[in-house]
Amino acid sequence: MQRILYALGFLCLFGISAQAQDPSFSQFYANRVYLNPAFTGIEAGITVSGVSRMQWLNVDRGFRTYGFNVELQEPSLNSGIGLSLIHDQQGLAQLQTTTEGLSYAYTIPFEHHNIHIGIQYQYVQKAIDWSKITFSDQLDPLYGAVYETAAVPIFDRVSHSDFGAGVVWRFDTDMKISKKKTLRDTRHSLGISMHHLPALFNPNGGNESFLNLGTRVSPRMTLHAGSVIPVWFFNGSKKTIALSPNIKYDVQGDQLARTRQNLQVLTYGCYLIYEGVYVGALYQNKRPLAGVQNTNALILAFGTFIESKKPGKSNNMFVGLSYDANTTGLGSRAGGVIEAAFRWNFNDAPGLFGGSRKSSAKRAMDCTRFF
Numbered sequence: 001m002q003r004i005l006y007a008l009g010f011l012c013l014f015g016i017s018a019q020a021q022d023p024s025f026s027q028f029y030a031n032r033v034y035l036n037p038a039f040t041g042i043e044a045g046i047t048v049s050g051v052s053r054m055q056w057l058n059v060d061r062g063f064r065t066y067g068f069n070v071e072l073q074e075p076s077l078n079s080g081i082g083l084s085l086i087h088d089q090q091g092l093a094q095l096q097t098t099t100e101g102l103s104y105a106y107t108i109p110f111e112h113h114n115i116h117i118g119i120q121y122q123y124v125q126k127a128i129d130w131s132k133i134t135f136s137d138q139l140d141p142l143y144g145a146v147y148e149t150a151a152v153p154i155f156d157r158v159s160h161s162d163f164g165a166g167v168v169w170r171f172d173t174d175m176k177i178s179k180k181k182t183l184r185d186t187r188h189s190l191g192i193s194m195h196h197l198p199a200l201f202n203p204n205g206g207n208e209s210f211l212n213l214g215t216r217v218s219p220r221m222t223l224h225a226g227s228v229i230p231v232w233f234f235n236g237s238k239k240t241i242a243l244s245p246n247i248k249y250d251v252q253g254d255q256l257a258r259t260r261q262n263l264q265v266l267t268y269g270c271y272l273i274y275e276g277v278y279v280g281a282l283y284q285n286k287r288p289l290a291g292v293q294n295t296n297a298l299i300l301a302f303g304t305f306i307e308s309k310k311p312g313k314s315n316n317m318f319v320g321l322s323y324d325a326n327t328t329g330l331g332s333r334a335g336g337v338i339e340a341a342f343r344w345n346f347n348d349a350p351g352l353f354g355g356s357r358k359s360s361a362k363r364a365m366d367c368t369r370f371f
Contacts, residue, residue: 021252021263022195022220023065023088025053026282026299026322028248028267030341033069033084033103035224035248036166036193038118040105041073041080045349051341055324062335064089074352080105080118081352094129099162113171122162124217126208130156155210162217166193175229187228195220200256218262220252228273244271246282269299276305284324297324297337318343 025031031051032039041047049069056062071082084101105118135149168191174184194200200219208217226246246269253262269282278301285296303320324337 022217022250023053023063023086024250024265024267025051025065025067025341026267026284026324026337026339027051027301027320027341028224029226029246030318030320030343031067031069033071033082033101033120034067034086035222036118036168036191037082037103037120037164038105038116038166038168038191038193040082040103040118040120041071042105042116043071043345044073044075044347045345047071047073047343047345049341049343051339053337053339055337056335062090072349072352078107078109080107084120094127094132096127098125098127099123112173113169116168116170118166118168120164122164123159124162124208125157125159126210127157128210153210158208158210160208161198162195163197164193164195165197166191166222185230189224189226191222191224193222193224195222199254218253219256220250221256222248222250224248239275242273244273244278244280245269246271267299271301276307278303297326299324303341315344315346315348317345 025034028035031049032042047070049071051065051067053065054062055065065086065088067087068085069082070084071080073080080103082101082103082105084099084103086097086099086101088097089095090097099122101120101122103118103120105116108115108117130153134145135151137151138145138147138149140146168189170187170189172185172187175186196217196219199216224247226244228242228244230240230242232240246267248265248267250265251262252264255261264286265284266286267282267284269280271278271280280299280301282299282301283296284299299322301320301322303318306317306319308315318341320341322337322339324339326336
């Protein structure tokens with residue numbers, strides 16, 4: 001009986017059903033390379049960005065995820081190159097996952113739209129502190145954890161290579177809403193990305209088991225779309241208010257075509273933007289409509305874009321903050337989620353080959369802001 005309890009606890013702890021879920025960011029456009037490698041180098045010059053996500057603040061040693069990216073746009077090659085780092089910490093046993101990535105994106109420019117194609121290589125390392133795990137065979141009904149465990153750890157650290165790819169279509173257009181009213185310079189983005197490609201094409205790819213059981217990370221597909229729609233409310237003034245609806249759908253599992261058997265997350269909402277400052281609200285759930293059967297959340301976000309006005313410099317910075325309030329499932333007892341993000345762009349930096357963006361880049365390479 002003791003061995004059965006130990007085995008059940010072991011299986012639950014490490015999830016050898018291979019249904020582990022990747023971290024998901026509330027401000028998904030603030031961490032664009034993680035969302036889709038096709039976004040690599042989408043802004044001119046050099047871009048440095050970071051994100052910190054604190055999930056379930058009231059849970060001891062809950063989920064902590066940190067990300068950092070450096071991107072370079074090479075306009076003479078219509079390309080972008082990026083380096084990324086994701087570090088995730090989970091639970092009392094300090095299960096840690098560190099992912100180092102190298103991404104490349106190529107842009108096919110047109111007059112009013114771009115097509116971006118990106119690929120990413122990742123090296124993934126996982127580590128765990130076995131000494132901080134209590135197994136069921138150590139427990140006494142009266143005195144608690146007093147026995148030695150029969151568990152014999154095999155690895156405390158595992159690693160494997162991973163690949164991902166994606167495509168993004170960005171375009172601008174005029175939206176005619178009546179005979180006398182046209183919303184000009186509306187900007188849109190549509191994309192799809194595939195993550196953990198070795199697991200999709202190779203059943204033995206991406207082994208991440210500490211017990212050498214061949215457990216692999218499941219493939220993940222992400223669909224996303226966003227728009228920035230200027231709405232003029234001030235006649236005779238250059239100041240405008242813009243609406244930015246956004247949506248993201250993640251599905252992760254061994255058979256992506258069978259969505260009901262996979263993990264799903266749908267996030268959608270809208271931002272209101274005025275003079276570089278934005279506020280927004282998004283809803284996140286397993287289904288499009290609100291429901292009480294699954295843990296879902298209302299995401300509140302705000303932030304600002306700060307542009308340098310110094311002569312000879314054209315740098316800008318983005319800072320954002322969001323809070324996820326659990327509306328069902330764990331509710332407020334878990335403490336919600338706080339996420340902070342920043343992005344600093346030096347768009348006057350030269351390319352790798354010393355070329356100036358002003359002389360070599362086409363208009364279609366210009367970046368339009370999305371979250």
